[in-house]
Amino acid sequence: MVDHFLKEHMDGSPEFTPEPIYNRYGDSIEYLSANEATYAERVDSVLTLYRAIDDDRVVGFKIKDVAALMRELGHDGILLGQETRKNEIVSVAVILFTAFNAAQEPEGEKDKRIRGYLSALQNIKSPKVELDDICV
């Protein structure tokens, strides 16, 4: 295969680390428990599940709009710059619960949403995420 176009900008070897990560550009928490191709299945405006491309099993999820969820949890003081609270450790389960309550969805989707959130909770092996650059 042709070398990856970003190879020269990367250090060391690629690693698979099944831990939740905070994507500061997308203000989302992402978690993948398998190093394989996935497709996204939107549960609601906040939660997206990742399913394995070859057998459709749930192998991860993404929680969007984390800054707003953190405000829901009372973390008003987390700011960029000098006032950033570094290495904030937050339970992903708590964020998922807050997301379930915060997402605005039409009536009739509740059962589907509950199944989606349960799938996310059952999938995660590392229950906490480090929020080191969150901007509220």
Added chain:
Amino acid sequence: MYECLTVDPNNPAGPRIEAFIPLDRARQIFKTNPIKFEHLRCVKQILEHPLHIYEGIRDKMEGGWCYVGRPLEWAIKEGVIAPFPQDKVFAVYLRSNMTVFDWQAEQTEEGESSCPKDWRQRYRRRVWSITS
């Protein structure tokens, strides 16, 4: 930032503009999910050859774009390349300043095999298609 040229969503008929892939975001993925890192090849391909561009991608995000296309092939496991599935599209998400923040395969809309599922509910509007 890595720069690549793409269709200007504000002026699709005009000259191409730069989109940016943050290197720290790429490194984050390199060190956590190598297959998703491999899919940055698809990101580059879709930005260079999009089929559709949508705007208004999230309620709580000012602006933002979704570029959608279908790569010919992609990595499915370590060292395994396969044809990209016909029943999926590849979506690249950018902030309003053209910074790429996410990328993923998605299910397709029924009857619109080159569009992501539920695009009418998820995005404010489609701003450009390759056929438009």
